[in-house]
Amino acid sequence: MKVLLLVLSIFLASCTAEPIPDADPALSDDQIRDEIEIAARDSAKLADELAAMLAQLEAEEDEDDDTLSVVASELEKALEATEELSKASQNRKTKSKQGKGK
Numbered sequence: 001m002k003v004l005l006l007v008l009s010i011f012l013a014s015c016t017a018e019p020i021p022d023a024d025p026a027l028s029d030d031q032i033r034d035e036i037e038i039a040a041r042d043s044a045k046l047a048d049e050l051a052a053m054l055a056q057l058e059a060e061e062d063e064d065d066d067t068l069s070v071v072a073s074e075l076e077k078a079l080e081a082t083e084e085l086s087k088a089s090q091n092r093k094t095k096s097k098q099g100k101g102k
Contacts, residue, residue: 027035
């Protein structure tokens with residue numbers, strides 16, 4: 001075991017690691033500027049796509065609101081019709097009871 005640790009220590013001591021460079025020194029200011037311009041165009045394109053998606057979602061939401069308004073209106077009409085039928089039924093029952101009572 002001691003021999004393995006000694007060999008491993010010697011191996012690791014003999015290895016040299018190269019430092020990671022902070023930036024590629026081969027890139028000129030013009031190249032960096034070009035890369036920034038490309039990134040800016042990509043960002044603008046992405047922003048346009050996101051704006052279009054948001055507009056589509058808002059339009060769908062408006063359509064949903066319109067549909068809900070139509071459904072609510074139809075339900076109100078159905079409720080009114082049901083109430084009228086219920087009143088008519090109540091009137092018939094009352095008249096029929098009055099007719100039997102005479």
